[in-house]
Amino acid sequence: MLRPRIIPCLLVHDDGLVKTVKFKDPKYVGDPINAVKIFNEKEADELIVLDIDATVQGREPNFRLIAQFAAECRMPLCYGGGVRTVEQAKRIIGLGVEKVALSAAAIEDPTLISRIAAEVGSQSVVVVLDVKTSLFGKQEVWTHNGRKNSGKSPLELAKEAERLGAGEVVINSIDRDGQMKGYDLALARKIREATRLPMSVLGGAGSLQDIGALIKECGVVGASAGSFFVFKGQYRAVLISYPTPEQKDELMNTALPSRAAHA
Amino acid sequence: MIRIVDYGLGNILAFQNMYKRLNVPVGLAKTADDLSDATRLILPGVGAFDHAMEELDRSGMRARLDELVLGGKMPVLGICVGMQMLAERSDEGKLPGLGWIPGDVKGFKSLNQPDLLLPHMGWNDVRPAAGHRLFNELTTDARFYFLHSFYFECADPAHVAAVSSYGKEFSCAVSAGHIHGVQFHPEKSHHFGAQLLKNFAEL
Amino acid sequence: MSQQNYRICANCIMDTSDAGITFDARGWCDYCNNYHDNILPNWHTDERGQAEIDAMVAKIKKDGEGREYDCLLGISGGVDSSYLAYLAKEKFGLRPLIFHVDAGWNSQQAVHNIERIVDGLGLHLHTEVINWQEMKDLQLAYFKAQVPHLDTPQDHAFFATLYNFAAKHKIKYILNGGNYSTECVREPLEWAYHASDLVQLRDIHSKFGTRPLKTFPQSDIFTYKIYYRYIKGVQVWRPLNCVPYIKDEAMQLLIDKFGWQKYAHKHYESRFTRFYEGYWQPTKFGYDKRRAHFSSLILTGQMTRDEALERIAKPAYDEATIATDFEYIATKLDISVEELRALHDGPKKSWRDYKSRKSLIDVGTKVMRAVGIQRGIIR
Numbered sequence: 001m002l003r004p005r006i007i008p009c010l011l012v013h014d015d016g017l018v019k020t021v022k023f024k025d026p027k028y029v030g031d032p033i034n035a036v037k038i039f040n041e042k043e044a045d046e047l048i049v050l051d052i053d054a055t056v057q058g059r060e061p062n063f064r065l066i067a068q069f070a071a072e073c074r075m076p077l078c079y080g081g082g083v084r085t086v087e088q089a090k091r092i093i094g095l096g097v098e099k100v101a102l103s104a105a106a107i108e109d110p111t112l113i114s115r116i117a118a119e120v121g122s123q124s125v126v127v128v129l130d131v132k133t134s135l136f137g138k139q140e141v142w143t144h145n146g147r148k149n150s151g152k153s154p155l156e157l158a159k160e161a162e163r164l165g166a167g168e169v170v171i172n173s174i175d176r177d178g179q180m181k182g183y184d185l186a187l188a189r190k191i192r193e194a195t196r197l198p199m200s201v202l203g204g205a206g207s208l209q210d211i212g213a214l215i216k217e218c219g220v221v222g223a224s225a226g227s228f229f230v231f232k233g234q235y236r237a238v239l240i241s242y243p244t245p246e247q248k249d250e251l252m253n254t255a256l257p258s259r260a261a262h263a
Numbered sequence: 264m265i266r267i268v269d270y271g272l273g274n275i276l277a278f279q280n281m282y283k284r285l286n287v288p289v290g291l292a293k294t295a296d297d298l299s300d301a302t303r304l305i306l307p308g309v310g311a312f313d314h315a316m317e318e319l320d321r322s323g324m325r326a327r328l329d330e331l332v333l334g335g336k337m338p339v340l341g342i343c344v345g346m347q348m349l350a351e352r353s354d355e356g357k358l359p360g361l362g363w364i365p366g367d368v369k370g371f372k373s374l375n376q377p378d379l380l381l382p383h384m385g386w387n388d389v390r391p392a393a394g395h396r397l398f399n400e401l402t403t404d405a406r407f408y409f410l411h412s413f414y415f416e417c418a419d420p421a422h423v424a425a426v427s428s429y430g431k432e433f434s435c436a437v438s439a440g441h442i443h444g445v446q447f448h449p450e451k452s453h454h455f456g457a458q459l460l461k462n463f464a465e466l
Numbered sequence: 467m468s469q470q471n472y473r474i475c476a477n478c479i480m481d482t483s484d485a486g487i488t489f490d491a492r493g494w495c496d497y498c499n500n501y502h503d504n505i506l507p508n509w510h511t512d513e514r515g516q517a518e519i520d521a522m523v524a525k526i527k528k529d530g531e532g533r534e535y536d537c538l539l540g541i542s543g544g545v546d547s548s549y550l551a552y553l554a555k556e557k558f559g560l561r562p563l564i565f566h567v568d569a570g571w572n573s574q575q576a577v578h579n580i581e582r583i584v585d586g587l588g589l590h591l592h593t594e595v596i597n598w599q600e601m602k603d604l605q606l607a608y609f610k611a612q613v614p615h616l617d618t619p620q621d622h623a624f625f626a627t628l629y630n631f632a633a634k635h636k637i638k639y640i641l642n643g644g645n646y647s648t649e650c651v652r653e654p655l656e657w658a659y660h661a662s663d664l665v666q667l668r669d670i671h672s673k674f675g676t677r678p679l680k681t682f683p684q685s686d687i688f689t690y691k692i693y694y695r696y697i698k699g700v701q702v703w704r705p706l707n708c709v710p711y712i713k714d715e716a717m718q719l720l721i722d723k724f725g726w727q728k729y730a731h732k733h734y735e736s737r738f739t740r741f742y743e744g745y746w747q748p749t750k751f752g753y754d755k756r757r758a759h760f761s762s763l764i765l766t767g768q769m770t771r772d773e774a775l776e777r778i779a780k781p782a783y784d785e786a787t788i789a790t791d792f793e794y795i796a797t798k799l800d801i802s803v804e805e806l807r808a809l810h811d812g813p814k815k816s817w818r819d820y821k822s823r824k825s826l827i828d829v830g831t832k833v834m835r836a837v838g839i840q841r842g843i844i845r
Contacts, residue, residue, distance in 0.1 A: 001387070001388065001428055001429075002383065002384075002385050002386075002387045002409075002429055003385055003386045003387065003388075003406070004385070005384075005385045005386065040453075043453045043454070045385070045386055045408075046385075046408075070276065070277075071276070071280060073277075073451075074277075074280075074281065074450075074451060074452070074453050074456065074457070075408065075451055075452070075453060076408055076410070076448070076451045095276070096274050096275075096276035096277050096280075098274065098410070098451065119310075120309070120310060121309050121310030121311060122382065122412075123309070123310075123382045123384070123410045123411065123412070124309065124310075167382055167384070167410075168384065196377070196378075196379075196380055196381065197380065197381075198380050198381075198382065198384040198385075199380075220380070220385070222385075
C-alpha cells in the first residue's frame with residue numbers, strides 16, 4: 001500500500017539556508033547543498049526547496065543552484081520560488097527536478113497551472129498555499145512571503161488547483177511556521193475532505209508524534225517540516241536529522257493500523 | 264554502452280548520475296546515429312501518453328529503436344510513461360503505443376474509487392515475481408517512488424514482473440524476454456533504484 | 467625527497483616525507499624517542515591518571531555549582547569527542563554543554579553520530595553555523611595559495627568559536643578530545659601549519675580571498691592560548707590522557723551503546739577533510755597524514771608496524787569515491803572540475819611563502835615545553 005511521505009522543506013534566502021518563525025526573522029542555518037546531500041544520504045522520501053526571496057524581489061529562479069540541488073538528489077525534488085512562466089517551469093524540470101511549485105503566480109493567474117501542466121504533466125505541478133488566520137479566525141491565503149493577502153480561502157484555491165490540473169497541493173500554515181507545536185490538523189482535514197488531490201502539509205511539526213497525528217487525521221499524506229529536521233533541542237541548535245526507516249515504519253503502523261494489517 | 268533515449272522527456276540527468284555513481288558508463292541518444300554503439304537502452308518518459316509518443320516520433324529514433332529491440336533483441340528498460348509506451352494503446356490517449364509488449368494502459372480513474380487520490384504519488388511496496396533478475400537483491404521490502412495516474416494491464420500474465428497495490432493490485436513492472444518496463448522511478452528511489460538500475464546493466 | 471635519501475623509521479612509519487625528521491643509531495626517529503623520553507614518563511592512565519581525574523572533576527564541579535553547565539565539550543561526530551562526551555557524563559558525572567561548529571562540510575555520519583550522542587546521553591547542544599559564503603571564499607583562497615594546510619579555515623573557526631563562546635558565557639572549562647593514544651606523533655608543521663596563526667590566515671585571505679570576513683570567527687594563538695587561559699581563566703583539559711584509551715574499544719562501545727556509525731578513517735566526519743587528507747595532500751604534496759596517525763597507534767600498541775605498512779601502501783580511499791568527491795568539492799567551492807584540477811596540478815607552496823608569526827609562536831612553544839604544558843613535538 002502507498003506510504004505517507006515525510007518531506008523536509010528547505011528555505012533558501014540569499015543562497016543560504018534559513019529558518020523562519022511565522023515567516024519572519026530568517027535565521028541562518030548553513031549551506032543548502034550540504035543539507036540536500038545529507039538528506040539524500042539519509043534517504044529522505046522527497047525534498048521541497050523554496051526560494052523565499054525570488055517572488056518578493058521579482059527575480060528569476062536561481063537555475064544554477066537548482067541544478068546543483070538536483071544533482072545531489074536520488075529522491076524526488078520539488079522546487080518553488082519565483083516561478084511565473086511555462087518556460088521557467090520547463091527549464092527547471094529539465095535540470096532534473098521532479099516537481100515545480102507555484103504560489104503567487106498561480107493565484108494571480110490560475111491558468112498558469114493548466115498551461116504548465118500541459119507542458120510537463122500534471123504530476124509535476126504543485127500549488128503551495130501559505131495560510132494565515134486573521135484576527136477574526138478567517139483563514140486566507142497570502143503570498144510574497146506572507147506579506148500580501150490574496151483574500152481567497154485555501155479551500156477555494158485548493159479546489160481550483162485540482163480543477164485546473166495540479167498534481168499536488170501543499171498547505172503551509174504561516175501561523176504555525178517555526179513553532180514546532182503541531183500541525184494545523186483542522187485545516188488539513190478541511191482540505192483533505194474538499195479535494196481528491198494528493199496533499200502535503202507544512203508548518204508546525206515538532207516531533208514524530210505530530211507527524212503521526214497528521215497521518216492519523218488525513219491518511220496517506222505528505223508530512224512536511226522545516227524546523228523539526230533542522231533544529232535540535234531547546235537552543236534550536238542546527239543539526240540535520242531525519243527518521244530512520246524503522247522509525248518511519250513504526251510511525252506508519254501506529255498511525256494507520258489498517259495498513260499494518262494488510263502489510 | 265547503455266544509451267538513454269533522450270527525446271526530451273524524463274529525468275535524464277538523474278539516470279546519468281545514478282549510473283555514474285555505480286561506475287557504469289552511460290551515454291545519451293538524441294538521434295538514430297547516437298544509438299550505433301548501444302548495447303542496452305533506457306526509455307524514460309513523463310507526462311501525457313500521446314505527447315510522449317509524438318515526441319519520440321519527432322526525435323527520428325523510432326524506426327531504429329524498433330529495429331534494435333524487435334529485430335536485434337537489445338535489452339530495453341522503459342521507465343514510467345516509457346513503460347506505458349511499450350503497450351499497444353493507452354486509455355489516456357489516441358495514438359498507438361510501441362506495441363512491444365501486448366497490453367493496454369488503463370486509468371486508475373476507471374476503477375471508480377472516489378477515495379483514491381490521483382496521481383498515485385509516493386513510495387509504495389513492490390512485490391517482484393520470483394527469481395526475476397531485474398529484482399536481484401530486491402525481493403523483500405522493496406519500495407520505489409511512483410508518480411502516475413495510469414497503469415499497464417498485460418495481455419499475458421507471464422509478462423508481469425512485479426506488482427504493487429493502489430486501488431487494486433496492478434503490474435508495476437513488466438518483462439517480455441529482453442523488453443522490460445517499470446512504472447516507478449528507479450532514478451529517484453535511493454538505493455532500491457540504484458540496485459534495480461545496476462541489475463538492468465548486468466542482465 | 468629523492469629516492470636515494472628516502473628513509474623510514476625502524477620503529478614507526480614516519481619517513482623522510484617529513485623533511486625535518488632525524489634518526490638515531492638504531493634507525494628510530496625523533497618522534498619515537500620523544501615519545502619514550504618525554505611523553506611516556508608523564509602519561510599516566512593508572513591510579514595516577516585517576517587521581518588527576520578525581521581532582522579535576524571535583525574542581526570543575528565546584529566551580530560550576532549553581533550554573534547550568536560546568537564545562538563545554540566540542541563535538542565533531544568523531545570518535546574522540548564522542549567518547550569523551552560519554553566519559554564526561556556517565557563516568558565523571560559532569561554537566562557539559564555540547565558544542566558543535568558547522569563549517570558546511572558535515573557528513574551524514576557526523577550528523578547522525580552527534581544526534582546519537584546528544585540523545586543517548588541526554589545532553590544539550592549548541593551549534594555555531596559558520597557563514598558558508600565566507601568559509602567557501604576562505605577555503606578557495608587557501609587552495610589558490612597552494613599550501614598544504616587546507617584545513618586551517620575549519621580548524622581556526624572551530625577554535626575561535628569554542629574559546630570565544632566559553633569566555634563569553636563564563637564557562638571555565640573546555641573538555642578536549644586530544645589524546646596521546648592516537649596523536650602522540652603529531653603531523654609536522656610542513657603538513658599542518660598552525661591553524662591559529664591569524665597573521666597567515668589574513669595574509670592568504672588578502673591575497674586570494676574575494677569577500678571580507680565579516681562574521682567568520684577569528685582569534686589568534688596568543689589570544690586563545692594566553693588571554694583566554696590566564697586572563698579569562700578558561701582551561702582546557704584532555705581527560706582522554708588519564709584513562710586507558712584504546713580507539714577500537716572506544717568505538718565499539720559507542721556503536722553498542724549509541725548506535726554510532728563508523729568512519730573509514732580518523733577525521734572523515736568532514737567530507738572535506740576526507741578529500742584533503744586522503745587525496746589532495748598525498749597526491750599533490752606527498753604528505754600522508756595517516757603516516758602520523760598510524761605511527762601513533764604503533765607507539766601505543768594499537769597497530770603493528772606491518773599492519774601500518776600494509777595499510778599506508780593502499781590509497782586512503784578508492785578511485786571512484788575520489789572522483790565523486792573531486793566533483794563535489796569543486797561544486798561546493800563554486801569552481802569547475804577543470805579549475806580544481808589545475809589548482810591540484812599547480813605549484814607547491816608552503817607556510818613560508820606567506821606572512822606568519824612563526825618565530826613568536828616558536829618562542830611560545832619553547833616556553834610551554836619548558837613549563838611542561840606541551841609534550842608533543844611541534845616541528
